[in-house]
Amino acid sequence: MTGPLLDARLVVDRGSFRLDVPLRVAAGEVVALLGPNGAGKTTALRALAGLHPLTDGHVTLDGVDLDRPAHGAWVPTERRRVGVVFQDYLLFPHLTALDNVAFGPRRHGADRRAARDTARQWLDRVGLGGQAHRRPRQLSGGQAQRVALARALAVTPSLLLLDEPLAALDARTRAETRAELHGHLAAHPGATLLVTHDPLDALALADRLVIVEGGRVVQEGDGASVTARPRTDYVARLVGxxxxxxxxxxxxxxxxxxxxxxxxxxxxxxxxxxxxxxxxxxxxxxxxxxxxxxxxxxxxxxxxxxxxxxxxxxxxxxxxxxxxxxxxxxxxxxxxxxxxxxxxxxxxxxxxxxx
Missing domain, CATH: 2.40.50.100 (RNA polymerase II/Efflux pump adaptor protein, barrel-sandwich hybrid domain)
Structure with a gap:
């Protein structure tokens, strides 16, 4: 691994809540941001995606400042090399799987034919080449998750953001999809941040865990070190x-x-x-x-x-x-x-x- 591809200090003030999280992710590394509800995980993800501006700090991706309030630097969401898989996938219900995946490349300037060619390649890679012309309502939960992942990866992002990507799935589909997702993340050359409250997802998918409580990092390290030496009640309960x-x-x-x-x-x-x-x-x-x-x-x-x-x-x-x-x-x-x-x-x- 080289690194860090992502170098950030995420400072966001929201009323009485303040997020202040340093975050570094290397190329090819998967980092899980783990914490209870209200810890600030989603705020951190939205800040990285450009959906919530920082109050202070910085987001630097591949040497380029995407958000640095002190210098007036701001890159809008659509111009960031960032792919996002949202918890509920947010597929466009009126578009086919193919056109959902082609949407990103089109927004990044590819013509319709090139965008669809890219989309076909990604649907093949996630095992859904035969579902290209189905709409989201015709897909299972696991299939919808894979379409959302293909859509995020089709823009060749430097940073891939996953927001509770398995939360909407039933237990059996979740286990199967987790194994498939692990393979896709291992092949992704960019940085990956997985936001979750599920310790099994974090331990199975991530190289490193960053535990956040109350807007602050309370512990970080690889899965073995965090589970062997928990430092807060939340982490202890997490690992039993x-x-x-x-x-x-x-x-x-x-x-x-x-x-x-x-x-x-x-x-x-x-x-x-x-x-x-x-x-x-x-x-x-x-x-x-x-x-x-x-x-x-x-x-x-x-x-x-x-x-x-x-x-x-x-x-x-x-x-x-x-x-x-x-x-x-x-x-x-x-x-x-x-x-x-x-x-x-x-x-x-x-x-x-x-x-």
């Missing part, structure tokens, strides 16, 4: 971990006034402790032998989670525990039930909260 911050000294981390956990890693200073819900054991009374990591808790809620039940345990810390339905019945787990929670030190992972 309990996460607690505390003060560490050696193999002890104080996570609440009346609870210190013994951990497998030696850390000093501010630290995070993470462990899986499956690592939390639930007992009707204080466990015999009293392992050091035990504490009294109250069942706050019980929900089905795959083949298990996920139990929220309130106490000095709030944790999630996964138990079998049989164990839940035996323990009579219901909201308000008082129990004891335990987690083995070997099941924990502790790491510095800074750096």
């Amino acid at each position: 971990l309990n996460l607690h911050r505390g003060r560490a000294g050696g193999d002890q981390v104080r996570v609440a006034d009346d609870l210190t956990l013994t951990v497998a890693d030696r850390v000093d200073g501010d630290a995070f402790v993470a462990f899986r819900p499956a690592a939390v054991a639930v007992h009707p009374g204080r466990p015999d032998g009293s392992p050091r990591n035990t504490w009294p808790a109250t069942v706050g809620g019980v929900q089905r989670h795959g083949d298990y039940l996920r139990v929220r345990l309130d106490g000095p810390i709030v944790v999630a525990a996964d138990v079998t339905p049989a164990a839940a019945a035996q323990l009579r787990l219901a909201p308000g039930r008082r129990v004891w929670a335990a987690v083995k030190a070997a099941e924990t992972h502790a790491y510095p909260a800074t750096g």
Whole structure:
């Protein structure tokens, strides 16, 4: 990879909300912008596409300033080498698949014949050559997504923007389309930014994750590093971990006034402790032998989670525990039930909260 093809600092003020996100994406790289609803992901995508001007900062693509308020630089949407696949695809309902894909090249100056030739090539590449004369209402969700992708790529964009590209699909179509999309993104020579709230899409499609909360980057890195060391509750929930911050000294981390956990890693200073819900054991009374990591808790809620039940345990810390339905019945787990929670030190992972 060379880089960065995209060099941006996206600063957008919208009332009381302020987006301030630095973003660099290399040629051939796929970066996922991941975050909860209201984090600023869509605002960032619209700013890159030229649909929302920056308040400050810059968008530089392949060495050209597309938006830099301090210098009065602004390139309108239609002149940017940017392709966009919107969440709902936004195909033109009155145009065929062929003419939908040909629309971009036509807007970039190609004559009708050349634009249609390009469109045919792209429909063939996404496996829809035989659907060229169908209109959007005659296409399945997966087919519409591929037409939208072909339309975005037909302008040979330096930057491809994907806004929740799989969100509108059912589970089976989504899995199939995700695999196909991965192949197309791997072949795209430009920079790609995928905006999503789905961790599976992000981990399957992206080379690097940028996590945004409240308009700010809270964590970034490859999938393995982000999932191994989450730094916020949102990221921890995303990857299915309990996460607690505390003060560490050696193999002890104080996570609440009346609870210190013994951990497998030696850390000093501010630290995070993470462990899986499956690592939390639930007992009707204080466990015999009293392992050091035990504490009294109250069942706050019980929900089905795959083949298990996920139990929220309130106490000095709030944790999630996964138990079998049989164990839940035996323990009579219901909201308000008082129990004891335990987690083995070997099941924990502790790491510095800074750096």
